[in-house]
Amino acid sequence: MTTTIRLRGPADIITVLPYHLGYRPAESLVVVCLTRNRIGVVGRIDLPPPDVDPDLVAVELLPVVRRERPDAVVLVGFESTRGQAEPASMAMRDAIESAGIRVVERLVVRGGRWWSLDCDRDCCPAEGEPVQTDDEVPAVSDYIVRGRRPAESRADLAARLTHRPEPAQDRRCAAFVNDLATARRSRSALQRRRRRILQDWARILDLTPSGPDAVAAPPPRDDEAWAWAVVSLLDVAVRDLLIAWLCPGTLELDVFPASLRRLAESVLPSRPAGPARDTRTASVVEDGVDDTVDDRVDDRVEDGVEDGVEDGVDDTGEDRIEDGVEDTVGEALVDRLAMVCRAAPRELSPGPLTVLAHVVWWQGDGALARTALDRALAVDPDYRLAALLERMVDVAARPRATA
Known part of the structure; x- marks a missing residue:
């Protein structure tokens, strides 16, 4: 059984992404694929160091996006310093658009605030918008009721599987x-x-x-x-x-x-x-990465797949987004x-x-x-x-x- 949950726009997407991925991303680029008004693949890759070609991110992620064949994509960068996510985000945007797929939004999250990178309207303050806490997003409670609680990091996710000697x-x-x-x-x-x-x-x-x-x-x-x-x-x-x-x-x-x-x-x-959905999984893509770069770029793409984003801007300009979560069992x-x-x-x-x-x-x-x-x-x-x-x-x- 899948329950449909309504999200209210980009701010809600940012807050619920950890519930997709299973942990809270840091220094990452996340790609959200939208197909027929539903989320398909949600992929994550580490941001490359400054001296590594950001196009390598596109080399890793673009094949996943192409296989998914989404109608549109949202890119979300999670960074610790200003501008850290921009090179990878731009490289990914250019690669996706060159494949004939629309990038509807590029977001960046830093220090508890978020920005729309391509917005040139007066609606986006220069200091960014505060990232909503979990209790400010009604959809989060639906995830929690069904047992979804993201780990604080990938290391914490691994700890869920670590042997406890008895x-x-x-x-x-x-x-x-x-x-x-x-x-x-x-x-x-x-x-x-x-x-x-x-x-x-x-x-x-x-x-x-x-x-x-x-x-x-x-x-x-x-x-x-x-x-x-x-x-x-x-x-x-x-x-x-x-x-x-x-x-x-x-x-x-x-x-x-x-x-x-x-x-x-x-x-x-x-x-x-x-x-209940047509399951789409694209957890890791390693093809196309030179061995000399493997130590410097995490070329693993992780997927938290849920059906359910209904993304479309209605006549009032408000994003209407719906998400589905699996039941408690x-x-x-x-x-x-x-x-x-x-x-x-x-x-x-x-x-x-x-x-x-x-x-x-x-x-x-x-x-x-x-x-x-x-x-x-x-x-x-x-x-x-x-x-x-x-x-x-x-x-x-x-x-x-x-x-």
Whole structure:
């Protein structure tokens, strides 16, 4: 279910952008694509240092914009010093317009104020307008009700997935690794173990509504279900089945052994509904960046995708903008998977991180997907499923297009 939220103009866009990206951007250029009066891709890239060609920003972002084929684009620069975002913003504007796409607004945010860079009317004060606080934008409360709270930075976003050592659970994980290895020696033993594993996953994924804005509580932190959830993802069939179950349309269930499929259907909770929108994800674009520049320009483009900006200026001159947010259940699912990631010792973390990355990519949260994949591949650069998803995110593949 998606709820439509009305935004009132550029000032509201600036305030809600962190809720799209999942964290509050700093020293960044954000590109908001508008298609048929709705937001498509919302991409972010670090501002390049002064001695780096700003056209590299366009090299990175323009392919994403072209693939999106929006009707119009809004550019928002977040800077710490005056003029810092202007070169990248201008380069991006020129590249987008050369591709025949209209840039309807260029904004810059600095020191708690914002300016319209191309406005030549008397309506824009030289000292800028104050950035609205979250409580001044009615739409923010709708995000918060549905569990959307942006991290203060990318580092804080990563902390959501960072292992929190608990000696008892870590010992359980080590013991369960041996238990699973033993079960694999017998088909019947493996089937029994898989049943136990999926029962524990069912407890973790139980999102039965317990109120208008709440779902059932997860198992306690010291429950061994968390350790089994972590270790279970060493079983590739279970891992891939969970991804297919949680991301309908990405992989058909009939590709799995009938015994495992029947087990999932009898044990796991109902599969989530697909995203109400045509999900568009463009989390990372790395093509076209010279290796000598990689250390100086963050060439990752992160995507927070929501449907819903209805952008059009009405007869009174007021921007009419509408935004849609996913319901509480989608957010709760991500929270549960993040808890599994935090329960995973470092050497076992690629599986949980990759499952979470698939789910949030399927939902349209490219920033968290990219964060999870970075962490998974830092532990195991050869983890093939993470590398495959990383490439799909790189080329802005859409989940339903890959089914």
